[in-house]
Amino acid sequence: MTAVNQELIAQRLNLSRATVSRSLANHHAISAETRRRVQEMAEKLGYQMSPGRVGRRGKNSRALTIGVLIGIPAEKVEMATFPYILRGIQARAEIEHVTIDVCYQAPADFHPETGRQPVIRNMRQGNWRGTILIYPFAEKAVEAISQRVSTVAVLESYNQPGIDIIDTDDASAMVALVERLAEAGHERIGFLSWHYPIGGHWVARRFSGYVEALFLRGLPFRPEWVLNVDKNSPRLSPTQVADAVAKRVRDDHVTAWVCAADHQAYQLVHDLPLRGLRVPEDVSITGFDGLDPAAGQKRITSMRVPHEQIGSAAVTRLVNRIQHPTAPRRKILVEAELVAGETIAPPVRA
Missing domain, CATH: 3.40.50.2300 (Response regulator)
Incomplete structure (x- = not known):
């Protein structure tokens, strides 16, 4: 029985062993199309990557920067939830020894499929190894991002394969x-x-x-x-x-x-x-x-x-996704808690 390993994947696709290895690691130096072909072949053959270490990265781990893309307009936004999510992201990033790069972007003006916006340049140049998306972006924009780097979406679902979701029930x-x-x-x-x-x-x-x-x-x-x-x-x-x-x-x-x-x-x-x-x-x-x-x-x-916990979970999930890009897609739902306020009373009968 032929062993399913990276060498077999390389032979099937007529690629070098190094290219296959870097594609499975979602390395930015390999084109999105090549990474897609390699990862699809790995899945078809039933290739299993070594699980390695999951979760916390050591102090001596290779430098890792992730982008946090917040979908809000340029003007001030009141009563927003992203500061709490960001607080959780920052706290977990420190534990994981990950650097975060926060960008604010009005979703309606965001067209990364053109390849000309600064966010895409960060991905193309390898400045970002992954991205956390906060708030909704257009499907085409998300597709363009997820083809370049590992992606986790917070409080929104998308149709793109391979994007992990951290959301509320x-x-x-x-x-x-x-x-x-x-x-x-x-x-x-x-x-x-x-x-x-x-x-x-x-x-x-x-x-x-x-x-x-x-x-x-x-x-x-x-x-x-x-x-x-x-x-x-x-x-x-x-x-x-x-x-x-x-x-x-x-x-x-x-x-x-x-x-x-x-x-x-x-x-x-x-x-x-x-x-x-x-x-x-x-x-x-x-x-x-x-x-x-x-x-x-x-x-x-x-x-x-629990916005802070959601932000923290997004960092952990993204680090795991970067380490294991071919792992099954995950959607994690968290429960919300009822807050009894002052805005409910019995109805006035007509």
Whole structure:
């Protein structure tokens, strides 16, 4: 029986043994196409790399720099979760003896498939051995990145093979929020999000948990009680979202709203009193992320996501992916914890 080793892979592809070895290590000096061919052949033949050491890298390990690409616009972003994720990344990177290079990039202006943006130059020149993606980027952009370096995505899923995912169990968390509203007596519950240039999948996943909870409880679902989810519906600004919520509260007696994120919920709590509605006396609001309120604001009832632990896990997963690029893709889901805020009350009966 022929041994399945790197020499056999080299013979099958008419490559040198050194090229195969470097391709399996995801070395930047080997073209993405060659690495792909080698890794596909290794998988086809059932080649198993030596597991080596997993986890913490020693002080004398070879220098390793990873990029952290944060998908936010250039302007200041309030009520963002990335600082907590970044804190976890930085803490774990120190333990792993890894250098991180943090870049901020508006997703709508990011086109690495052209090969001309600075991020791609860092990858091509070997400055980055891997990348952690925070927040959604376009699929084409993610494909271009993952073809060059090992990639781990945080709080977003992609269709590209080989990208590891560290994410929240969104659906079960949303079920818990709707359950809390239902226990308070709410039967007409709406769902809303904001419109983003690169929307990603996170809103859809949280929406699916909302729908699941309604059906489990036997509560009514109405498409007109859902804002900024259906791609065929008009895209509403935050101000228009508040107007639409106020209209549904008055016309349809929708007494509670589940927001896809805390920053949306806090803005809504600010905007509704300007439209004559009190929170939670007239309408109950929930968010998602567990962020602290600004001074003078009520705390949103929400699901607290362990962002620091997610950031730490992303570094560990990326180091393992760099060491073992042909290992099966992994998707790790973490649970969120209910935060009992001040924005739920029993509904006012019509």
